[in-house]
Amino acid sequence: MEKLIEIRDMCKIYNPGENEVRALDHVNLDVYEGELVAIIGHSGSGKSTLMNMLGCLDVPTIGQYCLHGMDVSSLSDNDLSEIRNLEIGFIFQGFNLISNLTAMGNVELPLIYRGVGKAERTRLAYEALCMVGLEKRLDHKPSEMSGGQQQRVAIARAIAARPPVILADEPTGNLDSSSTKEIMGILRQLHSEGRTVIIITHDDDIAEQAKRIIRIMDGKIVEDIINENYQENYLEQKESGKDA
């Protein structure tokens, strides 16, 4: 499998000087294509900072980040925008849909910024919405949908442009248990289709559903293990995912 993410000695230091905060402290991390990774940590552990780095929303103070073979650790804002558009599909805790756009409009956004033409855009967005089971909600605005449905729109938006990495930041944090199952089911299905999915969470139950679990504490990776319960857990979840 190809190495998708390669992080070497990454530090992120806020307030450099006397009261400096090392949000990330010499982090090394490799993620390969097709992995399902959970990054778990308490608040303040540095997991949000790591997520910002992984998502190319921010650049490290020290260290190197190679994404898809390209060093992105010192790119300009506009170049980072382009990398995000091409390489990463975001799923946020708060869904982050644009309220005056329909489901279709929201899913089309990254394709618009990529410069995809209208017909192709509509096709890709429709496919993505079908994939998350929302083909009957194309013209609904976020306010007309449940939390679970909104998060499914957000997933559709993340996958529509077929980026290599899907980055989910507490994807179930705002959802009830049945919606949580539903969303996790979709994320695992994406993984089973060969996509690389990284889930950032503070919840052990969520992390348990991933194939590889990385624990972060005080800006350092303290644990990086293969989840042995993964297979049966997966089947169980698949069952309940269908029910939901």
Add this chain to the structure above:
Amino acid sequence: MAQLLEYIKMALANIKANKGRSILTMLGIIIGISSVITIMAVGDGFEKEMNDQLNSMAGGQLYVYAGDEASNNEDYMNNDDMDAVESEIAGVTGTSPDYADYGTVLTPKGSFDLVLRGGGTAQQEVSALEMVGGRFYNQSDISTGNRVCVIKKNDAIKAFGTDDVLGMNLEVTLYNITIDLTIIGVSQDKNSDSMLFGYNTDRISLEMPYTTFESFGWETTDSIYGFYITTDGTLPSKEVADNTLKLLRDRHHAQTEDYYLLQDFNDQLATVNNTMGMITGFISLVAGISLLVGGIGVMNIMLVSVTERTREIGIRKSLGAKTGSIMLQFLAESAIIACIGGLIGVALGLLMAHGICSLPMLGFAPGVKVSTILLATLFSSGIGIFFGIYPARKAAKLSPIEALRRN
């Protein structure tokens, strides 16, 4: 630049989502553009009307007068000069010294202030009158100084309560001398909707032969300072004028050319146009200030909008929107708001101009130029873009992490 269309669509969607606020934002632009359009349309219409009137007044008319050099009484002109011009100069149809003085007139409806005009054969044309009854005074009335007069139809109604007044007498008092004048004609202004001279006053004005002033003791025939000449238009007025001035100089053995001069109506036209230009310029300045204020209003609302939509901007940036994309989206929004405001302003301005111009005291068509409308629309879009730059830059520069963190 297919993306631009997408940004315009986004901007339109946003304007639609915030209808009330967008309209309030447009208000400044609407007021500014509508006042500019109103001023332009009324001003251009007024100017055209003035020009038409002055042109019709000046059409084929000349006015010659004695210059400063002609200071002696014998240098002034007399009725023989006028007769000579009328009979000897080709193309001349009549002459008139166009005297006027103020007196009073006693009528069946009471006493009125009076404007008494005394003219020659050209007076009907000089006063731009057309007859609705009877006749205008003629050459023989003038040579004998007949005590006859022509009254305007609306003055006749004021004085007698009817316009059937031919043959009736009016008791006219001037210089403490009271004389009865017989009405031989009823007239009305050729330009009945004339705004220059058409306003109603309590005065009555009468036209009579200038020689009739002599009945009031005014020696009018000897020392004429200047007179109008009407022409039949077959010869260039320059030629008629030159011939007239030459004849006058010969008759008075004038030493220099400055003895008798020609008044050029184009000068008056230029003065009127100049004044109009100044008025238009001044009001345009005021309208310009209101446009500036409107533009600042647009900027203010766009800044509020950027603050409100920080999270949206963060989402868009995380999805791959570049600085330029965000900038274009917000610029498109402010430009469209200002442009729609401009269009509404144009429509409103045309309506107001129409309303103002159809007031009874004015009554002319507003002058609307396509170029003015286009310019106003373009200009308002320009305001939107100019005042949108700062908020749009502010939006585009937001860091996606900061923007996503805010609610």
